[in-house]
Amino acid sequence: MSAQPLSSSNDKVTVRTLLRKKRRGEPITMLTAYDYPSAVAVDRAGVDVILVGDSLGMVVLGYDTTLPVTMDEMLHHAKAVARGARRALLVGDMPFLSYQVSDTEAVRNAGRFLQEGGMDAVKLEGGRERLSTIRAVLRAGIPVMGHLGLTPQSVHQLGGFRAQATTAQAAARLVEDALRLQDAGVFALVLEAVPDEVAQAVTERLEIPTIGIGAGPHCDGQVLVYHDLLGLYDRFVPRFVKQYARLHQVIHDALRAYVADVTARRFPGPEHRRGMKPEQLAAFRAWLQQGAEAAGLGGTGSAAAEEAGHGP
Ligand code: KIV
Numbered sequence: 001m002s003a004q005p006l007s008s009s010n011d012k013v014t015v016r017t018l019l020r021k022k023r024r025g026e027p028i029t030m031l032t033a034y035d036y037p038s039a040v041a042v043d044r045a046g047v048d049v050i051l052v053g054d055s056l057g058m059v060v061l062g063y064d065t066t067l068p069v070t071m072d073e074m075l076h077h078a079k080a081v082a083r084g085a086r087r088a089l090l091v092g093d094m095p096f097l098s099y100q101v102s103d104t105e106a107v108r109n110a111g112r113f114l115q116e117g118g119m120d121a122v123k124l125e126g127g128r129e130r131l132s133t134i135r136a137v138l139r140a141g142i143p144v145m146g147h148l149g150l151t152p153q154s155v156h157q158l159g160g161f162r163a164q165a166t167t168a169q170a171a172a173r174l175v176e177d178a179l180r181l182q183d184a185g186v187f188a189l190v191l192e193a194v195p196d197e198v199a200q201a202v203t204e205r206l207e208i209p210t211i212g213i214g215a216g217p218h219c220d221g222q223v224l225v226y227h228d229l230l231g232l233y234d235r236f237v238p239r240f241v242k243q244y245a246r247l248h249q250v251i252h253d254a255l256r257a258y259v260a261d262v263t264a265r266r267f268p269g270p271e272h273r274r275g276m277k278p279e280q281l282a283a284f285r286a287w288l289q290q291g292a293e294a295a296g297l298g299g300t301g302s303a304a305a306e307e308a309g310h311g312p
Contacts, residue, residue: 013048013089015121015143015187021048021220022209028188028221030211031229034060034077038226039084049188049211050088051123051223052078054095054153058235059227066152069095071109075117082118091145092119096153099124103136110137110144123190125151127177131184138185146186148177148202149215150193161238163214165194171201178202178210190223191215193240214240 011017021028030049033039034056042050056077057069078092092113099106106124113119121143124130134144149164158164165174175198178189188209191199196216203210203218212219224241227233231246261267276284286295 010087012087015089018048018089018188018209018221019207022207028209028211030221030223032056032223032226033081033085034226036080036084039081042226043085043088047088048221049091049223050081050085051091051093052081052117052119053225054093055225057095059225059233065155067096067155071095071098071112074098075112078113078117078119089121090119091121091123092117094122094124099130099133099137103133106133107136107140107142110142111140114142121145121187123147125153127174128180131180134181134184134186144186145188145190145211146178146181147190147192148174148181148194149191152192161193163193163195165198171195171198174198175201175205178206182206182208188221191219214238 018028028049029047030051031042031047032051032053032055033042034052039050052074054066054069054074056073057063057066060077061069061073063069074092074095078090082090092110094106094109094113098109110122113122122137123145124133124137125147127148130146134146137144150158150161152161155161165171171194174194178191181189186208188211189202189206191202191210191212193214196218199210199212199215200218203220209220211221211223213223225233228237228241229244231237231243231248232251234248237243258267275281283295283297287297289295292298
């Protein structure tokens with residue numbers, strides 16, 4: 001299989017690339033990744049934006065929500081993703097309490113994503129209540145992506161993982177929030193779990209791109225969680241997810257086959273074994289029967305060190 005991106009260009013994606021795509025009406029692709037192999041795979045597939053999402057709390061770390069995820073955990077994963085990706089724009093998702101306490105803390109934590117995590121930008125959740133924080137992070141020279149609609153860090157306030165902006169009033173408020181975030185300077189906006197019509201209204205009114213997840217076909221781009229797309233997360237599949245594979249089942253079948261092979265002594269087979277050279281085997285067998293002196297092997301300590309590459 002080709003290791004080349006599907007995209008026509010190998011150039012590094014920047015925030016300007018995304019704005020250009022919106023103006024040209026070219027769809028933007030975004031996916032999450034959380035480690036080196038997923039970053040390599042997503043980047044090679046030609047995805048424009050890789051989000052190191054705090055969804056890692058649920059799909060990688062096994063929590064019920066994203067709330068327990070810490071800055072240090074995010075950075076640990078961000079660094080691995082940065083080592084694997086070459087072309088995609090890398091966005092670090094600011095975890096719960098990394099930006100809500102004060103603008104100063106927000107700037108410091110956003111800066112850590114760039115300085116330590118190798119990210120190009122950060123994402124944070126919320127509307128009008130986040131404007132001063134967003135402006136502070138932008139003043140530090142850090143590009144910010146917004147996130148409206150279902151904002152999982154507010155899951156308890158929202159009463160669960162449920163669709164947002166479903167009433168006229170809530171929809172109007174979301175459109176206003178989107179315009180305010182754009183005025184504040186965000187370079188793109190994630191819209192999560194909102195009606196198609198609301199996402200369309202926002203997309204038509206904004207000059208910056210909208211990236212939808214459970215927000216219908218009218219957004220400028222789409223984002224999915226890596227584990228959802230590949231069918232790796234077995235707890236539940238949100239209705240808006242298209243599973244392009246069922247890797248959970250593939251992995252289960254492979255692991256069961258391994259257990260069966262070892263149990264039946266089919267693994268390792270001849271093709272997996274490594275034997276000794278005949279003269280070494282003969283000497284070893286002599287040693288087993290007669291002991292070191294008689295077999296002419298001398299002391300075994302230095303031989304072991306030599307084999308391991310630590311010998312003289
Ligand atoms: O954390 C995440 O993966 C996200 C996406 C769902 C947009 O915020």
